[in-house]
Amino acid sequence: MDTCPPRIGILLVNLGTPQAPTPQAVRSYLSEFLSDPRVVELPRALWWLILNGFVLRFRPAKSAAKYAAIWAPEGSPLQIWSTKQAKLLKGWLGEILAEPVRLELAMRYGKPSMAEGVANLVKAGCDRLLLVPLYPQYAASTTASVVDELGRILASMRNQPALRTIHDFHDDPGYIAALAQTVREQWSLHGRGDHLLMSFHGAPQVTHERGDPYYRQCLATGKLLAAELGLATGQYTIAFQSRFGPAKWLQPYTDKTLQALGQQKTGKLYVICPGFVADCLETLEEIAMEGKKTFLAAGGHEFRYIPCLNDHPRLIEFLGKHVSRELTGWLTAQTPE
Known part of the structure; x- marks a missing residue:
């Protein structure tokens, strides 16, 4: 099975995080995040003045202090947990699915970027892509923004992969x-x-x-x-x-x-x-x-x-089953529930 190139790619996406708990790193992250028109629905010219004249001048230092209070030796908690989730989910799917799939973790803002994730999947031979935004509840400022960004990435590709998207799982x-x-x-x-x-x-x-x-x-x-x-x-x-x-x-x-x-x-x-x-x-x-x-x-x-689900086995099992159901029809053989 390992010798067969994966046809199916899974892009796991969370919000993102600064690369360090410093004003400079936070400013870079906030600039990308708050420039998204899905996040702030104000007239662009007005918001540009507010963002660059006030928010990015004063907020990074305050936010950096907050990040420093929760920063772990290995880095940002969100990055740490998201990486563990991706690794565990990849292992779970490898045990259950009847054929190999490729899984990449990406962040909507910051690194690893969605563009990098898509490029890795396509380079690996994936011609079918399942987008998995890690937002339980759908919002235009979160899930829709992820879909928008994927659309921008695919817009530059002549031969695009087939696409499926998980909308939400708020009531699963x-x-x-x-x-x-x-x-x-x-x-x-x-x-x-x-x-x-x-x-x-x-x-x-x-x-x-x-x-x-x-x-x-x-x-x-x-x-x-x-x-x-x-x-x-x-x-x-x-x-x-x-x-x-x-x-x-x-x-x-x-x-x-x-x-x-x-x-x-x-x-x-x-x-x-x-x-x-x-x-x-x-x-x-x-x-x-x-x-x-x-x-x-x-x-x-x-x-x-009560801590978030993080790397809890019940979360990995849920995500694995949810992803497996979304792949129905793409897999050459049905997978067990």
Whole structure:
């Protein structure tokens, strides 16, 4: 089997990360990220002035300090976990699939780039490409941006590979079961909590009003996870973090919710981030560090952050089965469920 060239290529894509926790590296990363019209939906001329006249002058140093607080000796947590996920998923698929496939990890912003990933797959002989954005919930600012970038890459190719794209997996039973397993594992270690806060990345309210499915998919994920865990309505809260700028964002806000739960003297609070498959700045610094401070300072008693799925076996199994289903018809033989 190893002597046969792979026809199928899998491009696993996450958001991206600076290459170092320094102002210069963060500035380079933010410049690419915040220049994406899918991320900031303002008139280009106006946003260019704001981005270059204010954001990129003052934000990199502040963000670099935050990255430094969570940076590991091996590098960025997001990079570390994404690399492990790619390696484990490749191994899982190698054991299950009836023919070889080629898998490449890429980042929408930063390195390794999507262009590099596609080039490696095509060079290896892949004429069929499955795009796997690692975003459980679909948003124009995340999944659609990945699809846009792939389109730009393929636009320069005369002989393009056949293409399939995973849209989202916000309500997939395998994903919900994997999330629930991580909660139960924490309960087993530290005792069942008094409340579970599910914090999703925020988005401007206007994106929901324009038809973006992200908000309702986040609510669906949260309600399915609560049902899987047997939680009643008053035992959990769904909230949204990481808002930026003066515009109204999806509510309730995570920081305000943490403050309110602290003021209510909540005994033991667990917090999970079901919109992230790998720990990163938004989960480790914003929630596990700053969120904890907010909750305890407001009067809360005990704060427990539940790590993202990262390299959890249930995540790798879910991704493997999900990818296998998406490859139906491309494989020469059916693979077992």
